[in-house]
Amino acid sequence: MRKLRFAVAILLVCATLSGCSGEPLLPMMNEIDxxxxxxxxxxxxxxxxxxxxxxxxxxxxxAGGGGESAGTxxxxxxxxxxxxxxxxxxxxxxxxxxxxxxxxxxxxxxxxxxxxxxxxxxxxxxxxxxxxxxxxxxxxxxxxxxxxxxxxxxxxxxxxxxxxxxxxxxxxxxxxxxxxxxxxxxxxxxxxxxxxxxxxxxxxxxxxxxxxxxxxxxxxxxxxxxxxxxxxxxxxxxxEPEYSLGYNALTGKMHTAPLNVKDPDGFMTGVIVMSDSLNLTPVWDGDKLKSVTIESVLSANVGEQHGRNDIYHDAPLAELCDTISADVKSRMEKAVERARELGVDSLDLAERIRTKNPVKWKRIEGNWRELFAQLPINVKVTTCIRRPYDLREPNGFKPQQAADKAKTAKEKHNG
Amino acid sequence: MQNTSTATVPITSDAVRARLTDCGDAVFCDVALTAAFGGKLTAAFIDGMVSSQIVNDFILKPLSEKRVFAQAFNERELLDLAMNGEVYHGQRKMCGDLETAMEQLLSGALVLIFDGEQAAIAYDSKGYEKRSVSEPTNENVLKGSKESFGEAMRVNTSLVRRRIQTDALKMRTITLGRRTHTSITLVYLDGVANPDTVTRVEERLGSLDVDGIVSTGQIELQLQETRRTIFPLVLYTERVDKFCGNILEGRIGIITDGLPVAYITPNDLHSFLQAPEDYSHNKIISTALRILRYFCSFASLILPAFYVSITTFHQEMIPTKLAVSIIASKQGVPFPTYMEVLLMLLAFEVLLEAGTRLPQSIGQAVSIVGALVVGQAAITANMLSPGVVIVIAAAGITGFVIPSQDFSNTVRLCRIALVLLSTLGGLFMTSIGLIFLLYHMCTLDNFGTPYLSPFVASEGRQMFNDTIVRRSWLMLDERPENIRPADKKRKG
Incomplete structure (x- = not known):
């Protein structure tokens, strides 16, 4: 055993230090600088x-160096x-x-x-x-x-x-x-x-x-x-950049995005929108793909409010959610239209449909490009406001006026 | 040869004087008796090794003043009286031959020589100067006992006996050294320690044939069954509580007269990474500290080699910003990275060695000068890059976390070897070096305890039983299996 170890050690040294071979066994040393x-x-x-x-x-x-030139x-x-x-x-x-x-x-x-x-x-x-x-x-x-x-x-x-x-x-x-x-x-x-x-x-x-x-x-x-x-x-x-948010929302690449929408009183509100889930559902009629429905669930945080009314009640918040959903939906639909104009599936629909129904996909994959040009793509967006960040009323808030407005909004919302 | 010849020599004061010729510290004192037959005794002792109070008050005084000695008719009667309690001293021994008498005399006994009877009685009257029980210097703790071993063996054994008050605590004394006759005591707990291991340890120590035991290395080497290794196999401690804790676990302790440290065997790798305070802290804190120690040991071993590897062979492994920073700091430095690392390691070792040997006050100055020269001036002069200084400093500091100095020394040596390997082939050769180290450690075994147990060779048993994880005292119900204790069960 001892002789074997000695032999292995000698071989190792020979193999690593040998200058006879054109191709060294060990990698070449290169200084990082x-x-x-x-x-x-x-x-x-x-x-x-x-x-x-x-x-x-x-x-x-x-670059700098450690001596006199350090930090340059x-x-x-x-x-x-x-x-x-x-x-x-x-x-x-x-x-x-x-x-x-x-x-x-x-x-x-x-x-x-x-x-x-x-x-x-x-x-x-x-x-x-x-x-x-x-x-x-x-x-x-x-x-x-x-x-x-x-x-x-x-x-x-x-x-x-x-x-x-x-x-x-x-x-x-x-x-x-x-x-x-x-x-x-x-x-x-x-x-x-x-x-x-x-x-x-x-x-x-x-x-x-x-x-x-x-x-x-x-x-x-x-x-x-x-x-x-x-x-x-x-x-x-x-x-274009204005379609990009819609593209991100359609393909699940949207993590957070700032969005400017109007609150129920018509004042500008800045929200941060986050994608909670994205679901694509192909609708089949036998082997024929009839349409695709993309459902996006968003959550939003109110980061800025220009209005002076207390909107943090069920009815105004629901209205604000609808506004956000409509805005994002519009962007997503514009992105779909732009993808059709470009004449290619740039929304990664093919791969997602194939993953959901690999057998049925086999029957349509040959003419997917033509199919995509005419395929109805339905977009649904739901939004839920999670945080207003600040629980106090906005500056200049008037309680009585707010109560009246809330009552009106509630009646309007209930139909 | 000496033993055979002197055994036949009769014990007489002349014979003893002849053996102690030119020994200025040997004192021979004739004790004149008032006995009717007019006999004379000789008291011999080594000056400085006996207590004068014991000699005068409890041995010589009764011999001179007690009436029973005056009424004795012959030396035989005197011998019987002295041996049977008329001299106020409990520890006495009849010496049958000259060699025994000489051994007793030289170990601090007063030997009373009866020339007529050619016999002698040795009274244990040790009274030499010894260091009192002091605080440990190398193994300090915040929470815990402050007692440490001293040079006097009997004091040391009494410190152990005071903590473990059971008749199962056995202390076998053997004498080693042809010239020094050094006493060595094997301490173990009967019924707990493995009797086979006790016998093997005793046999190994007994086979040590040297002129004298003057350094720790002699005992240490004799306690290593595998000698071709740089890894420490025997644990030493100056702490009495740590020693006793190991005895209670079933290990064997060795106390050597004249050495202020005690040895503990058998041991595994984990023994060298345990600190005395581990059992004083909360179990979670102790576990975290143990994990830190393992991590730091590995970091100290691998850091310089890893740095050489990634900066000269595997640059892609470095994050971009760090790579840019390293390149910037290396501009103008004339040495290749491996040379910088080796120079720094050498400088570090030199500083460490200089600081250890010098007096404390000068040692601190050396550290400051070293830090300034190596750390600041070398960088300013573009002799070294800051990255290398940081890496070597980190390796050094992490090495100080290792509680055992022996193990720390091993790590220091191995990391230099790994740096040399890394210059040959980067992480590839470093990995080969690490595999070799691991292989070597796997082959180590001392008194039947595999070095890497319980992590290997235990089939997973007790892997987390007071190893990296310090379990609660209440859950410690088994002694370490790898030392094969006679009694596997314990309480706390």
Whole structure:
């Protein structure tokens, strides 16, 4: 046993330290500071040679250090290269860099509109295949411009787009008019033959009214620009931001969303809407799909009230709930209409119907696109107000007047 | 050889004087008797090892003043009188040969030599200076006893006896060391401790053939059945309450004359991660502290190697913001990460060693200078990156949570080995190192107790019986099975 252990130890040492083999058994050592961390990567169809791919990266340079330079801001460098493939363009970028680019940290993949309109799989296959990138990388379509121009115009020393996108990533759940899609989600969508690939879109916006004290503001900032809808791997159009909340509500991607509605007295009220449940029910007539009913149950919190009446009674609250439901329903119906206009199932109905009735789905899957164009989609929304946040009456509240109004409202509600 | 030859030598004052030639502390005192036959006795003792009050008042005084001694007709009669209670001393022993007489004399007895009869009586009159019972210095507790063992063995045994007042508490004394004749006492609870283990421990100690027992390492090594390991197998303590607690569990204690620590065996890994206060706190708090200790031990072992691995081989594992921060802090540092880590570990060990050896006041200064030089100046001069300093400091501090210094030393050595492995192949080689450590620990066994029991080799029994989870006193109804106690049931 002792000899065996000794032999194993010797073999291990030989295997790990041997310089004879061209391929070392153990992985190669790389110091972390030999890498440039690439957090944001943009991909475009090359403007000069449309058959080529243009890759743009932002690399950090000359970062602080522990000594005299500790705490200094790092410099950013925007680099781009073109090649027939993404991997070729990345290799070209590495050729001219003093440090190796590490794509393991790429959190955001920005795809220019021209690339999305060409054939998105051509530009994203590298990210679905190569081991260095992560499947959790967020994907965005850059609306109206190229990813290169987007990065160039939205980056400054004081405004790093990766940080801003990171913050956007965290706050998007509270906004409601956009969403988050990772590479793995995109792969799943691209693999679904009957559904569209829907990716969140960003656009640049002017920063005339914004300034950074002590730093240089970039030329432009960015803002959500709804969703880009890809049909057969090509950009078909967009869900405008005003349809995006409806799209999120229809597809179960709405976590919370702010909504402005009028209270029973006609004053503006700000509510936070949350999706409690979403149910899709296909209605079949034998093997024929007659219609689809989407039922959404929402809960809402009243965050702001401009009126001075006490609305926290059954009747006014019920009326406010109806108003919220009607608003959300309207947005959802507009999203359905927009999906029909785009001519592709961008609401992920196919997959949900297939999951509910896999046998019946087999009989309709061949002509789903035509069926979707004419399929009646009924939307039902129910809302329940959970919290008013503040139990006291609003400023300027008049009890007698409120009692009279409540009585009237109750009579009106009871019919 | 010495024993054989001296056994035949008659006990006379001349023989004893001859053996103690050039021994300035040996005192020979002729006791003139008023007996009719005009005999003379010789009292011999070692100055400083006997109590002068006992010698004068209870031994010499009655010999000189009592009438019965004056009326004796011969030395034989004197010997009988002295042996049968006319001298006011309870602990007396007739020495049949010169060697026995010499042993008694050198261990602090007054030996009364009857030249005519070629016999001697040894009166135990130990009275040497010894340190009083003091507070533990290395195992302090907030709640609990403040008594610790001292150097005098009989004081130590009395401290144990005072806590466990039962005739089942056995104390077998053996003498070791050809030259030092050091007394060692095996303490165990009869009917509770495994008799086979007691015999094995006694045999192992008995087989120790050295000139003298002067350090703890000699006893410790003899109590290890497996010697090719850096893991401690024998637990030592200076706390009497901890010692007694282990005796009550069925373990065997070893008290050595001249050493202010006692040994406990057999042990498992968990014994080295227990603190004396575990049984003083609320069970939930104790459990949380034990979990913390296990976590910290592992963290102390793995942190430097893990840092080297993830910064040089598996960079993708680091969250983006942390990676950016590490890269920024490493700018301009000339050494590769593994070299930084090894240098820092070396510096840490040097500081630790310097702080241990120096007097307390200077030791603190060394710590401050070390922290400033290593921590601040090295970073400012871009010699080291702050990340490395933080990791090594974290590894060091978590290592201090380990209650056993022996186990802590093992962890310190192993973490350097793991760092070396991690430089070869990152987490892959680190994992191989950890697997080897685990394998090695699985092979360890001392007096029939597997080192990793009850987590392994117990088929899951008692896995949570006072191990990581400290159960309530009321629920502690079984002694640890891995030490194979004679009586498995206990109460509290």
């Amino acid at each position: 030999d890498f440039d961390i690439i957090q944001v990567l943009g991909i475009d169809r090359s403007a000069e040679s449309p058959d080529e791919v243009e890759v743009t990266i932002i690399a950090g340079k000359g 801001e790092r410099m950013l460098e925007i680099e781009s290269a073109t090649a027939p493939t993404v991997i070729g363009a990345l290799s070209n970028l590495n050729l001219y860099s003093d440090r190796r680019h590490h794509l393991g940290y790429t959190d955001f993949l920005l795809i220019g509109e021209s690339a999305a309109a060409d054939d998105i799989s051509k530009y994203t296959d590298y990210f679905t295949r190569y081991h260095e990138t992560r499947y959790s990388t967020r994907v965005f379509i850059i609306r109206g411009t190229s990813a290169h121009d987007f990065l160039k115009s939205t980056v400054s020393d004081a405004h790093f787009v990766a940080d801003a996108l990171g913050n956007f990533d965290e706050t998007v759940r509270r906004v409601g008019n956009t969403g988050i899609v990772s590479v793995i989600d995109m792969i799943n969508m691209l693999d679904a033959p009957d559904s569209a690939t829907v990716l969140p879109a960003l656009k640049t916006r002017d920063v005339d009214d914004t300034m950074i004290i002590g730093g240089e503001m970039p030329e432009k900032d960015f803002a959500p620009a709804g969703y880009a809808v890809l049909r057969d791997f090509k950009l078909a159009g967009y869900f």
